[in-house]
Amino acid sequence: MSEIQLNIALEKIENPLQKALAGGRFVYLAECHVPEEERSIVQAAERIMPLAEKMWSLDDLCGGLAILDLPESSFSAIELLSALPENKRNCNCAFLSGSGRDTEDIISELKHAAGAGIRNITTVSGDALPRTLRECRSRQFTSSINSLQLIRDAEDFFPGSTINPFHYRADALWGTLSNLKRKLASGAEYLVVQSGWDMLQIQTLSWYMLRNRLYTPYLVRLTLLTPDKVERIVSGEVPGVRISRDFRKLLEQELCGNSAQFEAAQYRRLELQAAGARLMGASGVIVSGVTSPGKAEIVARKLRSALDEFKCFEHWLDEYNLHQAGVEMTNALHNYRLYDRVLRRSYPFDEPPTGNDPGVFPVSRSERFGQKLRKMFFANAHCHRASRDRLMKKLLASCRGCQHCRLPEHEFVCVENCPKGLEFGPCGGVREDGKCEIGNFECVHVKIVRYSSNRKPQNYLE
Numbered sequence: 001m002s003e004i005q006l007n008i009a010l011e012k013i014e015n016p017l018q019k020a021l022a023g024g025r026f027v028y029l030a031e032c033h034v035p036e037e038e039r040s041i042v043q044a045a046e047r048i049m050p051l052a053e054k055m056w057s058l059d060d061l062c063g064g065l066a067i068l069d070l071p072e073s074s075f076s077a078i079e080l081l082s083a084l085p086e087n088k089r090n091c092n093c094a095f096l097s098g099s100g101r102d103t104e105d106i107i108s109e110l111k112h113a114a115g116a117g118i119r120n121i122t123t124v125s126g127d128a129l130p131r132t133l134r135e136c137r138s139r140q141f142t143s144s145i146n147s148l149q150l151i152r153d154a155e156d157f158f159p160g161s162t163i164n165p166f167h168y169r170a171d172a173l174w175g176t177l178s179n180l181k182r183k184l185a186s187g188a189e190y191l192v193v194q195s196g197w198d199m200l201q202i203q204t205l206s207w208y209m210l211r212n213r214l215y216t217p218y219l220v221r222l223t224l225l226t227p228d229k230v231e232r233i234v235s236g237e238v239p240g241v242r243i244s245r246d247f248r249k250l251l252e253q254e255l256c257g258n259s260a261q262f263e264a265a266q267y268r269r270l271e272l273q274a275a276g277a278r279l280m281g282a283s284g285v286i287v288s289g290v291t292s293p294g295k296a297e298i299v300a301r302k303l304r305s306a307l308d309e310f311k312c313f314e315h316w317l318d319e320y321n322l323h324q325a326g327v328e329m330t331n332a333l334h335n336y337r338l339y340d341r342v343l344r345r346s347y348p349f350d351e352p353p354t355g356n357d358p359g360v361f362p363v364s365r366s367e368r369f370g371q372k373l374r375k376m377f378f379a380n381a382h383c384h385r386a387s388r389d390r391l392m393k394k395l396l397a398s399c400r401g402c403q404h405c406r407l408p409e410h411e412f413v414c415v416e417n418c419p420k421g422l423e424f425g426p427c428g429g430v431r432e433d434g435k436c437e438i439g440n441f442e443c444v445h446v447k448i449v450r451y452s453s454n455r456k457p458q459n460y461l462e
């Protein structure tokens with residue numbers, strides 16, 4: 001952690017988004033990105049103003065914008081938000097990406113936010129794609145947890161963070177869930193669930209939070225699909241978003257109809273997802289694909305009617321199953337489910353569910369032998385100079401060299417091998433087979449979970 005301290009005194013400013021989340025009002029934010037090519041921030045703000053005004057007028061749904069960072073843009077989401085009218089800034093939230101930013105950059109963004117009276121900041125570690133492994137390694141990433149810790153130093157921000165529950169291997173899901181607890185412990189006051197279509201995983205997350213008495217509000221990111229977007233998802237171009245073969249086929253069938261039929265199917269899917277998320281406990285939705293005030297209005301109408309139509313979980317479930325036509329959302333290869341009977345009933349408060357323990361994860365003989373050696377040589381490496389035994393560390397632990405050795409704290413796996421340099425847990429991009437989103441190797445943090453399950457009983461299920 002850097003020594004730099006964020007020392008900002010923020011005035012008390014009205015925060016409609018925070019109020020809505022605390023008061024249980026359903027929130028509807030339209031997702032938009034900072035533009036890649038806009039010449040000036042004024043032009044960019046002018047461009048999104050019509051959509052923003054429409055969203056702010058949706059009082060009953062606590063409408064606003066969720067502005068996403070693009071590292072390639074010449075300005076940040078926080079800067080763009082600060083170009084919008086002052087009295088409306090906290091109807092929205094700005095994403096703060098750690099990609100291409102070090103601690104000082106994050107602090108400077110936070111200072112800018114504080115100066116502009118912006119309170120709602122969603123921290124993300126940032127996408128690695130479409131960069132190569134080498135580009136990624138040479139790039140600075142600040143993890144969402146580090147950003148949250150920096151924000152915690154200044155009172156009155158309302159920070160949140162993202163989570164990707166769409167994992168179908170126990171080790172990847174467990175890594176994510178322990179990361180979730182760390183994010184909450186680091187000050188996240190709301191969560192944003194990464195885009196996905198599998199309502200089963202959203203309900204799993206909701207059960208996990210209830211089971212662990214984590215009553216933090218969360219927003220679910222939904223996507224209003226267009227034919228273009230379907231093609232990008234099908235070809236795996238959208239970071240962290242993977243779909244099953246069956247679901248791909250369903251989308252391809254929908255593409256075969258005319259454009260009105262395709263659009264109707266997407267709106268119905270959106271309605272069902274939003275209503276289902278609400279019944280599972282979500283506090284609102286962030287919808288991508290809302291590109292104009294007209295679309296924002298249509299989506300608002302659909303959301304209102306869906307929230308009205310589905311007041312009971314069983315009714316929603318029948319309709320959802322009908323719409324999905326029994327399509328499996330997971331590929332057969334990995335299909336770990338944390339709880340039984342998810343997506344068959346609402347949360348059983350009378351008899352809280354117990355997580356499925358997949359037992360000990362496989363660790364090969366050579367991995368076990370390597371672990372023994374590392375433990376023997378580096379058991380106290382965190383107490384010594386990081387450069388001590390560097391060659392041995394390189395040979396036995398693929399050490400990449402850093403300022404402070406943390407091998408004993410991470411099952412003797414060098415976390416510097418994560419191309420984003422993340423220390424606390426996996427990013428949202430871990431692939432279906434547990435591999436890193438950028439390279440053809442096991443995600444460093446999945447490996448840590450796998451090794452740790454062999455060493456001591458884990459308590460991820462609670």
Ligand code: SF4
Pocket residue numbers: 128417418419420421422425426427428429430431435436437438442443444445446
């Ligand atoms: S090693 Fe894991 S956490 Fe690091 S970039 Fe790859 S998938 Fe993300």
